[in-house]
Amino acid sequence: MSVGGVPPRSQTVRRNDASVARREEVCQMARVMQVASARGGWLRRARDIVRSEGLRPLLSRGFRFAREAVFQHGEYYLYEHSLTQRDEALFSPRVDNLTFRIVRTNKEADELAAEIGSDFRRRFVRARRSLDRNAIAFCFFVGGEIAHIGWVALGEEAKACFDPVPYKVDFSGKVACTGGTITVPKYERRGLMAYGYVKRLEFLRELGWKASRNCVAVGNIASQKAQAKLGPRIYGRARCLKLLRWRFLWQRPIVKDAG
Ligand SMILES: CC(C)(COP(=O)(O)OP(=O)(O)OC[C@H]1O[C@@H](n2cnc3c(N)ncnc32)[C@H](O)[C@@H]1OP(=O)(O)O)[C@@H](O)C(=O)NCCC(=O)NCCS
Helix, strand or coil: CCCEECCCCHHHHHHHHHHHHHHHHHHHHHHHHHHHHHHHHHHHHHHHHHHHHHHHHHHHHHHHHHHHEEEEEEEEEEEEECCCCCCHHHHHHCCCCCCEEEEEEECHHHHHHEEECCHHHHCCCCHHHHHHHHEHHHHHEECCCEEEEEEECHHHHHHHHCCCCCCCCHHHEEEEEEEEECHHHHHCCCCHHHHHHHHHHHHEEECCEEEEEEEEEEHHHHHHHHHHCCCCCCEEEEEEECCCCCEEEEEEEEECCCC
16 A cells, blocks of 8 residues: 555556666667668668669678778878968868858758758768767868768767777867868869868867877878878877777877978
């Protein structure tokens, strides 16, 4: 019998069990929906690749993706950019009708998609998850079509979304991180990467951050050339090995002023 509206202990426990079970069910459903929508994104992207590039590029990307899930090895230069004010006019890209947006949340991305009629997350399917984890997207559009994207992280969780190489970034000491830079092939070699970096570094400077770090694969000449224009400090060279879900980093210092 309950006293003063308080149910007996066994009844309370049963009711708690039921609500815990219900909550578990809801969480399970949410997880299934999340996986389904993520898969939907990948499937849509796969269909877009087949339509625009054909089946062979899709298969080779799929193969690379599967291989890299198990084993990956890479050598990288470790960069640090100072956050001095740069003259943006010196970096103007050779692209007409360029528009630029900073997107911080999926809500902002939804609003932007409704405004311009295309959703950059459809092309960059990891973007939704990255925005959920506080990564900030720097998006450049030509006539409503995404032409270039780059990311900024102000914390470890956001960094891991676009940069799996585990070099140190002192976020608490106001050092940020950039990465996830991609120019759509049609717009390559027009200065978008260098310009995008100027925008990202200026954003960080205005927020009072002190420096920004990133890494570049040793063989990635296009990225190195673009970044050299910003006069970075290359403070190290690193070798990264990924085996299943473990990553190992060997790093040695070098000091070299590029640019
Ligand atoms: C790297 C990447 C972002 C460069 O984008 P971009 O908008 O073409 O870059 P920019 O035009 O600002 O600068 C690239 C520079 O490299 C040069 N370049 C491009 N491809 C090159 C190549 N294969 N070999 C040598 N130089 C090359 C360009 O001519 C340009 O130099 P220039 O301005 O002196 O002519 C683009 O190639 C890309 O998306 N690559 C795949 C993803 C990637 O590697 N991201 C970078 C990770 S750090």
